[in-house]
Amino acid sequence: MSKVIPLAQAVQQFVRDGDLVYAAGFTHLIPFGVGHEIIRQRKHDLILARATPDLIYDQMVAAGCARKVIFSYMGNPGVGSLRLVRSEIEAGRLEWEEYSHFGMISRLQAGATGLPFMPMNPTAAGDLERVNSNYRTVKDPYSGGDVVVVPALKPDVAVVHVQRADADGNAHIWGIIGEQKEAAFAAARVILTAEEIVDEAIIRSDPNRTLIPGFIVDAVCQVPYCAHPSYTQGYYDRDNNFYLKWDEISSNRETTQSYLDEWVYGVCDRSEYWQKLGTEAHKRLMVASQTSAPVDYGKY
Amino acid sequence: MADYTSSELLTINAARLLRDGDRVFVGVGLPNLACNLARRTHAPNLLMIYEAGVIGAQPKRLPLSIGDPTLVSGALSVCSMYDIFAFYLQRGNVDVGFMGGAQIDRFGNINATVIGDYDHPKVRLPGSGGSMEIAAWANRCYLLTPHTKRRFPEKLDFRTSAGFLRGRAERQAANLRGGGMLAVVTDLGLMEPDDSGELVLTALHPGVAVEQACENTGWDLKVAKELQVTEAPKAEELRILRQDLDPSGIYLKGSA
Numbered sequence: 001m002s003k004v005i006p007l008a009q010a011v012q013q014f015v016r017d018g019d020l021v022y023a024a025g026f027t028h029l030i031p032f033g034v035g036h037e038i039i040r041q042r043k044h045d046l047i048l049a050r051a052t053p054d055l056i057y058d059q060m061v062a063a064g065c066a067r068k069v070i071f072s073y074m075g076n077p078g079v080g081s082l083r084l085v086r087s088e089i090e091a092g093r094l095e096w097e098e099y100s101h102f103g104m105i106s107r108l109q110a111g112a113t114g115l116p117f118m119p120m121n122p123t124a125a126g127d128l129e130r131v132n133s134n135y136r137t138v139k140d141p142y143s144g145g146d147v148v149v150v151p152a153l154k155p156d157v158a159v160v161h162v163q164r165a166d167a168d169g170n171a172h173i174w175g176i177i178g179e180q181k182e183a184a185f186a187a188a189r190v191i192l193t194a195e196e197i198v199d200e201a202i203i204r205s206d207p208n209r210t211l212i213p214g215f216i217v218d219a220v221c222q223v224p225y226c227a228h229p230s231y232t233q234g235y236y237d238r239d240n241n242f243y244l245k246w247d248e249i250s251s252n253r254e255t256t257q258s259y260l261d262e263w264v265y266g267v268c269d270r271s272e273y274w275q276k277l278g279t280e281a282h283k284r285l286m287v288a289s290q291t292s293a294p295v296d297y298g299k300y
Numbered sequence: 301m302a303d304y305t306s307s308e309l310l311t312i313n314a315a316r317l318l319r320d321g322d323r324v325f326v327g328v329g330l331p332n333l334a335c336n337l338a339r340r341t342h343a344p345n346l347l348m349i350y351e352a353g354v355i356g357a358q359p360k361r362l363p364l365s366i367g368d369p370t371l372v373s374g375a376l377s378v379c380s381m382y383d384i385f386a387f388y389l390q391r392g393n394v395d396v397g398f399m400g401g402a403q404i405d406r407f408g409n410i411n412a413t414v415i416g417d418y419d420h421p422k423v424r425l426p427g428s429g430g431s432m433e434i435a436a437w438a439n440r441c442y443l444l445t446p447h448t449k450r451r452f453p454e455k456l457d458f459r460t461s462a463g464f465l466r467g468r469a470e471r472q473a474a475n476l477r478g479g480g481m482l483a484v485v486t487d488l489g490l491m492e493p494d495d496s497g498e499l500v501l502t503a504l505h506p507g508v509a510v511e512q513a514c515e516n517t518g519w520d521l522k523v524a525k526e527l528q529v530t531e532a533p534k535a536e537e538l539r540i541l542r543q544d545l546d547p548s549g550i551y552l553k554g555s556a
Contacts, residue, residue, distance in 0.1 A: 026352050026353065026367055026381055027352055027365050027366065027367020027368070028352075028367055028369070051381065052429075071427065072427060072428060072429060073426050073427055073428065073429035073430075074424070074426045074427050075426030075427075075429075077328075077364075077365035077366065077367065078328050078329075078363075078364035078365035078366070079364070081426070082426070086424045089421065089424050090421055090422075090423070090424050092420070098413075098427055098428075099428070100428040100429070100430065100431070100432035100433060101351065101381065101385060101428065101429050101430045101433070102385040102386075102389075102390070102430070102432070102433045103432075105381045105382045105385060106382070108382075109382050120390070121390055121436070121437070121477075122436075122474065122475075122476070123432045123433055123435065123436035123437075123461070123462060123476070124436060124462045124465060124471070124474035124476055125409075125432050125435065125436070125459055125460060125461045125462045126459055126462075127413070127418075127458050127459045127460065128413070128428060128432065128460065131418050131419075145475070174378075175369065175372045175378065176352045176353055176354065176367050176371075176372060176378060177353065177378065177379070177380050178352070178353065178367075178380065178381045179380065179381050179382070181380065182380070182381075182382060231369055233369050233372055237369060238364075238365070238367075238368060238369060240364040240365075243364065243365070244364075287369075290373055290374075
């Protein structure tokens with residue numbers, strides 16, 4: 001059954017005001033195209049969860065979409081501070097809930113596997129556990145020692161970008177696979193965007209690469225270049241220049257607002273955004289091919 | 301004037317701490333350069349692991365972020381975020397972790413979270429990321445930092461990750477698997493923990509006076525009885541860094 005619909009329709013149908021949203025991707029495959037569509041549709045009061053809020057949540061917070069962020073590393077990776085989320089937190093205008101990376105991903109793992117919580121070995125650091133009461137320490141019933149536990153995270157909606165999927169949402173992902181699978185299984189609803197929609201036979205040719213089965217996916221949207229300024233392994237490079245430039249853009253409200261006006265509100269979709277980036281950027285982000293050796297599944 | 305920058309000094313001294321065969325949880329910037337330098341000198345079998353889930357990376361260019369695609373192409377293995385923290389770090393498969401942070405105290409505990417009160421932050425820092433677990437479970441932790449009073453306060457505003465807590469005995473009682481903060485490399489010298497877990501000055505870089513290190517430390521810095529002087533950066537180390545690893549001087553040009 002085809003679930004292919006335009007992205008604008010998917011956001012309208014599956015993202016609701018007040019939702020807990022998890023836009024997946026550890027540096028790789030971050031679904032900026034969907035973040036921008038959520039901003040254009042002026043969704044609000046969202047709880048935005050991501051291990052690394054990255055520029056996508058910085059922009060969504062700047063646009064007024066969020067009432068709370070849940071994170072484990074709030075920086076502009078390799079550049080420095082995530083200025084807008086940071087200043088909203090410092091000003092007391094944005095709620096936040098904070099974990100270490102392992103705590104964050106363990107919450108998602110519990111949500112994805114239907115467990116109430118996940119145990120971790122203690123780290124003894126103490127302070128994060130003191131300020132976030134979701135961290136609890138319980139007795140290991142077997143050894144009697146301590147384990148630290150965090151509760152399942154169950155997003156209302158997960159947004160996942162992939163290299164290729166079929167019309168039903170069976171999805172191939174390669175490169176850094178962060179927490180896409182966990183987010184998709186943990187969430188009540190899943191919006192899947194893909195660089196390419198391919199025939200089911202392509203998916204079936206390499207079943208080990210299918211991290212997300214179609215039956216947990218609600219909408220499939222073909223959104224080439226959805227991840228820019230993040231990247232899609234093998235399709236286009238990370239736009240490190242933009243990550244550096246965002247540090248300037250986000251340093252004051254006016255330049256942030258004019259960025260949103262020009263690049264989010266001022267374009268109707270990702271395709272127009274990509275065209276607007278221009279040929280110099282397209283050329284700069286192009287990537288040469290380096291294919292894997294084919295594997296032989298055998299004919300049985 | 302020395303003919304090397306303080307960033308080069310830090311990187312070279314960090315590389316010398318690494319051993320052949322080490323499995324290193326690498327960060328971007330100077331630790332990444334230190335690992336690559338070690339691989340090209342005394343530790344060809346060093347394995348680089350990135351918290352984005354990449355094992356055995358062989359980056360062809362300098363990665364800006366720890367999730368750069370150059371880390372993936374040609375790597376030995378790529379796994380999920382849960383797997384990298386559970387199968388690799390928690391399981392005890394990581395030898396060395398490089399730490400970062402705004403403040404470090406005399407027992408090697410680190411604050412990467414907040415300056416001021418947690419609920420009403422004066423300066424909100426990025427937060428733990430993986431550092432809470434790396435500090436607890438990597439066999440050896442190292443930290444590279446400029447040597448300033450602000451970096452080495454008497455007391456942390458927030459303890460994001462554990463060094464020796466309030467002393468080596470407390471860390472031992474907490475039953476953490478890793479060995480804790482075993483060296484802090486600064487632009488003035490080297491600090492290493494004594495029997496009690498307190499960081500003491502064990503070496504100075506060439507041309508640095510003890511007083512400089514003491515004046516730039518927020519606590520009453522103890523000096524080891526047999527204070528060493530680090531070997532000055534060698535021509536070959538500098539050549540590899542400048543010609544091969546960071547030819548544009550992105551990380552190495554300036555002061556650390």
